[in-house]
Amino acid sequence: MAELPxxxxxxxxxxxxxxxxxxxxxxxxLLGMCPVLAVTNSAINALAMGLASTFVLVASxxxxxxxxxxxPKQVRIATYIIIIATFVTMVDYAIQAxxxxxxxxxxxxxxxxxxxxxxxxRAEAYASKQRLWPTIINGLGIGAGFxxxxxxxxxxxxxxxxxxxxxxxxxxxxxxPWVVMILPPGGFFVLGAWLLIFAWFxxxxxxxxxxxxxxxxxxxxxx
Amino acid sequence: MAExxxxxxxxxxPHLKQATTVEDxxxxxxxALLPVCAWAIYAFGLSVLLxxxxxxxxxxxxxxxxxxxxxxxxxxGDWSIVITGLLLALTLPPGFPLWMAAxxxxxxxxxxxxxxxxxxxxxxxxxxVGRAFVQAAFPVAITTWTPPFLPGRFSELIPSTLTxxxxxxxxxxxxxxxxxxxxxxxxxxxxxxxxxxxxxxxxDLLTGTIAxxxxxxxxxxxxxxxxxxxxxxxxxWRIPVGVLLGAVLxxxxxxxxxxxxxxxxxFVLLSGGLMLGAVFMASDMxxxxxxxxxxxxxxxxxxALTVIIRLFGGLTExxxxxxxxxxxxSPLISRVTQPRIFGEEGKR
Numbered sequence: 001m002a003e004l005p006x007x008x009x010x011x012x013x014x015x016x017x018x019x020x021x022x023x024x025x026x027x028x029x030l031l032g033m034c035p036v037l038a039v040t041n042s043a044i045n046a047l048a049m050g051l052a053s054t055f056v057l058v059a060s061x062x063x064x065x066x067x068x069x070x071x072p073k074q075v076r077i078a079t080y081i082i083i084i085a086t087f088v089t090m091v092d093y094a095i096q097a098x099x100x101x102x103x104x105x106x107x108x109x110x111x112x113x114x115x116x117x118x119x120x121x122r123a124e125a126y127a128s129k130q131r132l133w134p135t136i137i138n139g140l141g142i143g144a145g146f147x148x149x150x151x152x153x154x155x156x157x158x159x160x161x162x163x164x165x166x167x168x169x170x171x172x173x174x175x176x177p178w179v180v181m182i183l184p185p186g187g188f189f190v191l192g193a194w195l196l197i198f199a200w201f202x203x204x205x206x207x208x209x210x211x212x213x214x215x216x217x218x219x220x221x222x223x
Numbered sequence: 224m225a226e227x228x229x230x231x232x233x234x235x236x237p238h239l240k241q242a243t244t245v246e247d248x249x250x251x252x253x254x255a256l257l258p259v260c261a262w263a264i265y266a267f268g269l270s271v272l273l274x275x276x277x278x279x280x281x282x283x284x285x286x287x288x289x290x291x292x293x294x295x296x297x298x299x300g301d302w303s304i305v306i307t308g309l310l311l312a313l314t315l316p317p318g319f320p321l322w323m324a325a326x327x328x329x330x331x332x333x334x335x336x337x338x339x340x341x342x343x344x345x346x347x348x349x350x351x352v353g354r355a356f357v358q359a360a361f362p363v364a365i366t367t368w369t370p371p372f373l374p375g376r377f378s379e380l381i382p383s384t385l386t387x388x389x390x391x392x393x394x395x396x397x398x399x400x401x402x403x404x405x406x407x408x409x410x411x412x413x414x415x416x417x418x419x420x421x422x423x424x425x426x427d428l429l430t431g432t433i434a435x436x437x438x439x440x441x442x443x444x445x446x447x448x449x450x451x452x453x454x455x456x457x458x459x460w461r462i463p464v465g466v467l468l469g470a471v472l473x474x475x476x477x478x479x480x481x482x483x484x485x486x487x488x489x490f491v492l493l494s495g496g497l498m499l500g501a502v503f504m505a506s507d508m509x510x511x512x513x514x515x516x517x518x519x520x521x522x523x524x525x526x527a528l529t530v531i532i533r534l535f536g537g538l539t540e541x542x543x544x545x546x547x548x549x550x551x552x553s554p555l556i557s558r559v560t561q562p563r564i565f566g567e568e569g570k571r
Contacts, residue, residue: 171389173391174390174391175389175390175391176323176361176364176386176389176390176391176392178360178361179359179360179361179362180356180359180360181360183359185359189334
């Protein structure tokens with residue numbers, strides 16, 4: 001996390017966008033790795049997991065934000081877990097009702113959203129200090145960043161591992177699937193590759209920024 | 224050393240210096256591998272030649288690419304990457320599609336070597352990392368075997384060799400039947416033994432008139448290469464001996480218990496990739512422990528694990544995973560088997 005907002009944050013576009021890029025939960029903060037590696041073997045699983053996590057994140061953090069002045073400091077973690085678990089149970093039943101196939105594909109990882117560090121981390125670092133409106137916007141941003149990251153992995157793994165995207169065959173029968181990509185090791189390979197790409201982008205941007213600052217310094221000296 | 228004048232060269236021990244460099248050792252390993260490659264080409268034909276050329280070239284190109292990306296001086300000149308390329312091709316089936324072999328070579332260099340910092344820092348044998356990747360990615364292609372000494376092997380390629388990238392290789396069964404008079408089941412001696420209890424004669428195993436990975440079929444030629452390297456002290460003889468001993472120690476009691484079900488130790492030693500692995504892969508200087516007692520533990524572990532995977536696992540061959548696991552635990556073995564320093568007090 002770049003900085004913890006200690007004072008009340010004014011809602012701006014940055015409140016939302018920060019979660020997508022600058023504070024992306026997967027590619028920058030490396031939180032919630034367990035579902036990232038486990039359920040991204042197809043794009044549809046990744047999307048479902050991302051949306052479920054986003055719902056739990058936004059709903060639980062809103063409630064925590066509303067209750068932030070009533071929750072005793074000493075038992076706050078337990079309280080957060082209970083609130084998160086409530087929403088996870090809702091999502092669990094909802095997915096079971098909508099699509100049993102998807103529910104079976106995601107397995108225990110829906111229930112495990114309860115202990116997703118991303119959600120608990122946002123509750124502790126943001127929702128417990130901010131008003132309702134910024135919490136919702138920020139939660140949506142972080143959730144969108146998480147979904148985006150899961151999709152990044154899911155799309156690559158499904159295309160390489162099965163030759164499909166969202167269940168539609170892309171290349172016809174002669175395509176040779178890379179079976180390893182939909183197996184657990186594939187998750188590590190693809191996550192590592194994405195982390196490499198994003199780290200490279202960040203590094204280039206920082207270098208460009210440093211160069212700009214250097215030039216500004218020089219102009220100051222010249223004066 | 225200095226520009227004119229009388230100088231004294233003051234150095235700490237060791238004072239006896241050998242002229243052996245990394246390049247020398249690696250070049251000699253390549254010399255020892257050449258007969259194995261030649262035999263593989265002779266037995267399986269042009270496809271293996273293309274396989275060897277592809278993996279070696281892709282390995283060299285990837286090494287150059289990764290050195291450039293990391294802003295390091297290029298390390299192509301030290302021959303180690305050529306060994307990786309040759310070894311990788313020798314562990315693949317003769318008709319393995321070239322594009323898959325190229326993927327394996329790229330993964331071998333990228334994931335097995337460059338990611339850890341290049342030669343001397345790689346935890347696992349790069350060639351085996353590449354092979355393990357394609358084993359997991361393309362399980363069908365890597366278990367598609369073709370028989371050796373087909374009449375048309377120098378005039379035409381195995382049809383699966385020139386598969387277009389990202390497409391499935393053609394089945395080779397029809398092509399084999401056209402080329403051969405008697406029926407061929409497409410099984411390696413290990414598979415025959417495991418699933419049908421047919422033991423291949425030892426003479427065939429020694430000379431390599433059997434199906435299998437390109438370079439693993441002739442135990443005799445691999446042994447000759449190993450003896451050459453051991454005689455030039457470029458190979459720790461303890462490792463091949465220990466691996467083979469470990470394999471015997473596990474397979475002998477099993478064979479004595481139930482000779483009908485378990486293969487005899489000689490068959491275990493000569494079949495599959497055990498000989499190639501023991502001589503050229505487990506003995507990789509980077510991935511093996513540094514202490515003499517540690518080397519014995521490491522080698523016996525690999526041999527024993529190979530046989531355990533073969534006899535009780537789902538796979539017919541376990542050398543690759545045994546060596547990779549041995550590589551992974553070898554820093555730990557080195558650490559546990561540190562000799563005591565003279566004058567050190569008490570128990571460690």
